[in-house]
Amino acid sequence: MARKKSSQTRPSWRRRxxxxxKILVGLGVLALIGLVIAVYVARAQLPSFDDMKSSPNGxxxxxxxxxxxxxxxxxxxxGEWLDYQQIPTVMRDAMVAVEDRRFRSHLGVDPIGLARSAKLAFENRGTGRRLQGASTITQQVARTIFLSNKYDVGRKAREAILALAMERKFSKDQILELYLNKVYFGGGAYGIDAASRRFFGHGANTLSLSEAAVIAGLVKAPSRYSPTAxxxxAVGRAGVVIQLMQETGKITAAEAASANPKSVALAPEPKQNSVRYFTDWALPQLETLIDETTRPLEVWTTLDLNMQRAADAAIRANAPRNAQGALVSIDRDGAVRAMVGGTDYVSSNYNRATQAVRQPGSAWKLFVYLAALEAGHKVEDKVVDAPININGWSPRNASGANRGEMTLRTAFAYSVNTVAAKLGQEVGFGxxxxxxxxxxxxTPVDTHPAMVxxxxxxxxLDMTRAFASVANKGxxxxxxxxxKVTAQGETIYAQAVDTSQVLVAPYVAQQMTDLLQTAVNxxxxxxxxxxxxxAGKTGTTSSNKDGWFVGFSSGLTTxxxxxxxxxxxxxxxxGGTAPARAFAAFMKPAVANRPVEQFDTQVTLPEWQLEPDEESYFGQPDNGVFVDADGNPIDPGTAPVPDDGSQEGGERMPMPAQPTPEQNPERLDQDWIDKVLDRTPAPAPRPTPVPRPAAAPPPDRTVERNVIRSQDARPTQ
Structure with a gap:
């Protein structure tokens, strides 16, 4: 009975x-038909060979x-696109030997390579390692041009279909040409010519066997095997490539033995210089200027290389030890000609010209005097340098002395703090x-009295821009x-300069220029x-933490x-020491080829020869040691005095009091001024000065009469 049952079940098992x-064969046939259909559909949709050559990688x-x-x-x-015949044979053979030795025989997908990779995947199951070594050169071309590097089964299937389609449409030579001109070799280089120039400093059409082996070895892991990293x-990997070339019969044993990757001369790494401060600032602006994310871009900038070198040298030569320096230079239309954000870009790419925010000290008085001039003051107006108290705040001058009545020109030239405070109180700190x-x-601006x-x-950059607008007559x-920005020869952006925004009336800008020129002279x-x-202004902050100089000449503001x-x-x-010296060191070569430009306003020295404050002679800040970082007054007796050797025993040099008319030295005439400034005298005769009273009136009455002005006294605009 049992034997009978076994004989009856055996045919049933065979039938199943x-x-x-039959089902598997049928499914296989259907899959094959589907694959053939997919391949030929993909083949029909593939671009032409010329279009494949121009497709971007990024x-x-x-x-x-x-x-x-x-x-x-x-x-x-x-790099340059190399046709198949232009590519050295050693480069073609090296790439085929290391990446796809059966390239000339398979149909786009290598079954042997797939089997080997599947075996490795089975052996390494559970380790999380990728399936390696299955992609042919044709598959890599398909992935490079059409797909992403995302690793999944779906992408691998699409890659295989595209590879089979490409083999039906293009020759092996064309596929290898595409591969060698488009594959990524690290260091930002796509294609063998870019890689050769990047690593060896010459084009790929002259590659030696050793150089070709180094490049071919990069494809597997560009960052790991990069010769610069x-x-x-890189040398070890190149040796593997040469050995594979010998095994596949592409080179002889003698050629392999004579190859020496260690002797390959690498191109020097490009230096990261101060130009990068400028490009780091300018290039992010492309996001708002253009809407082009694929085509290669040619970006034309305002940077003047000669000025940039001069700026870099000026900062390096004049920045104090253990201190940083920054410089910005703007042309009259707003074009940034030079930008240095620090003493060394390699050690610090932080751009202090555009990113750092620091207190400007007396350079800020530009805005105080602009507001006063716009309110109706004139540069010859008389004010009184006398103690002042504004809601408990009592600013002091750097010299520690008050000099009585003086003109606005004199107060600005010698950076008198009490006068700036009075002007700020008069026009309003807001x-x-x-x-x-x-x-x-x-940046945020406070309205406390000390803001002046x-x-x-x-x-x-903002401060330099402000001074440039004054130089541009308001x-x-x-x-x-x-x-300008171009993409494949098409101009997609061109800068248009806007000159329609008037900030202040021309006469206000001219008077401000008068003050700034006097401060320098x-x-x-x-x-x-x-x-x-x-024309320019210094700035020094409390305890010598910051030094500024901003000025302009011959259409260039720095x-x-x-x-x-x-x-x-x-x-x-x-501000009057290292920053001013760096300004001069830069500006001399920067404007050397520009015509000398006279300002619209006459240069007039202060009407009585006041001794300069201690910043001019003894190196003291123009306002800083008497105001702390929060703008609070500091007693001059307790303020820190830097021991820089400029003062004996650290004592402050007393300033002479304002001279009386009898003591006042003889006024310098205009002929002498013109000779010193190397300019043609003005044709109009110099007016006879009005004698000053022997003693200045009391400070409160002077302020009332000379500083607090009525609306009727202001000029109409």
Whole structure:
């Protein structure tokens, strides 16, 4: 009975197996038909060979200086496209040997390679390792051009279909040409020509066997085997490539033995210089200027390489020890010609010209006097330097002395703090803050009385912009760094300069220029003189933490800041010393080829020869040691005095009192002024000065009569 049952069940099992086999064969046939259909559909949809050559791997950005010189290349870089016959045989053979030795025989997908990879995957199951070594050169081309690097089964299936389709449409030589010109080799280089130039400094059409082996070895792990990152690993990998070339018969044993990857000369790494401060500021602006994310971009900028080198040298030569420095130079239309954000970009890429916010000290008085001039004051108006108390705040002058009656020109030239405070109180501290915002200050501005002495943090770029707008006769200057952007020869952006925004009336800007020019010629900014008309202002903050000089000449406005990133004291640092010297060191070569430009206003020395304050002779800050970081007054007897060797025993040099008419020295005549300034005398005769009374009136009456002005006394606009 049992035997009979076994004989009856055996045919049933065979029938089921045969049925399953037929189903599998049927499914296989259907899958094959589906695969063939998918391949030929994909083949029909593939672009032409020329279109495949031009398809991008990512967006490349080449940045040009004003003279057209390429200063930075960012993103993927591409060398020249090499046709198949132009590619050295050793390069073709090396790549095939290491990446796909059966490239000439398979149909786009290598079954042997798939089987080997599947075996490895089974052996390494549970380890989380990827399936490696299954992609042919054709599959890599398909992935590079059409797909992402995301690793999943779906992507691998699409990759295989595309590879089979490409083998039906293109020849092996065309596929290898695409591969060698488009595959990524690390260091931002796509294609063998870009890789050869990146690592060896010459084109790929002259690659030697050893160089070709190094490049071919990069594809497996571009970052790991990069010769600039790990030369030993790159040489070891190149040795593996040469061995595989010998095994596949592409080179002889003698050729393999003579190859020496260790002797390959690498191109020097490009130096990261101060130009990167400029490009780091300018290039992010592309996001708002253009809407192009795929085509390679050519970005044309305002940077003048000669000025940039001069700026870098000026900061390096003049920045105090253990301190940083920054410089920005803006042309009359807003074009940024030079930008240095620190003494060394490699050690610190923090851009102190555009990112750092620091107190400007007396450089802020630009806005105080602009507000006063717009309110109706004139540069010859008389004010009184006398003690003042504003809601408990009592500013003091750097000299510790008050000099009585003087003109606004004299007060500005010698950075008299009490006068700035009186002007700020008269026009309103909110008005001064509004003036600063009007001229481009983007950081928060407080309205406490001490703000007139520069206690609000600002950026160097913003301060330089403000001075540039004064130099532009009160018309707003907006800094820009990009003049034009092209994509494959098409101009997709061009800078348009806006000259329609008037910030102050021309006569206000002219009077401000008068004050700024006097500050350089006779006041705290003497070190900024360059042998041609210069207008500018120094700034020094409490305890010598920050030094500023911002000024303009011949259509170029330059701002300099120096200090420490941790805001610690820098002994001997004042706006009239290192920053002013750096300004002069930069401006002399920067404007050397520009015509000398006279300002619209006559230069007039202060009407009586007041001795300069101690910043000019003895290196003291123009206002800082009497105001702390929060703008609170500091007693001069307890204020820290930097021991920089400029004062004997650290004692403060007393300033002479205002001379009486009998003691007043003889006034310098205009002929002497013109001779010193190397300019043609004005044709109009110099007016006879009115004798000054023997003694200044009491401070309260003088302030009432000379500082508090009625609306009727202000000029109409």
């Amino acid at each position: 197996f045969a049925l399953a086999l 967006q490349m950005i080449r940045v040009h200086a004003a003279d057209g010189t390429v200063i930075v290349s960012l993103g993927p870089s591409y 790990d030369a030993e690993a 008005t001064v803050a509004d003036m600063a915002r009007r001229f481009g200050i983007t 002495l520069g206690t609000s943090d600002v950026r160097l 018309v707003a200057v907006t800094p820009y760094g990009i003049t 006779t006041g705290t900014g003497k070190a900024a003189q360059i042998g041609r008309p210069v 701002g300099v800041w120096m200090g420490r990133d941790d805001a610690k004291v820098v002994p001997g640092l004042q």
